[in-house]
Amino acid sequence: MSNCKRCNKPLKTVKSIDIGYGPVCKKKQAAEDAEFERIQITLEEVVESGVAV
Structure with a gap:
């Protein structure tokens, strides 16, 4: 039996294990991943802003 990467509870279905x-943690993780991607900046944006690296 495998455990959830987020909450460490046992996973019951083959799909969840894969x-x-x-299912609940998958939705929460997807939301966190989307927020992380939204707030990231690229090197080009840093260079264009003139901020010293």
């Missing part, structure tokens, strides 16, 4: 997250 993904590594239960």
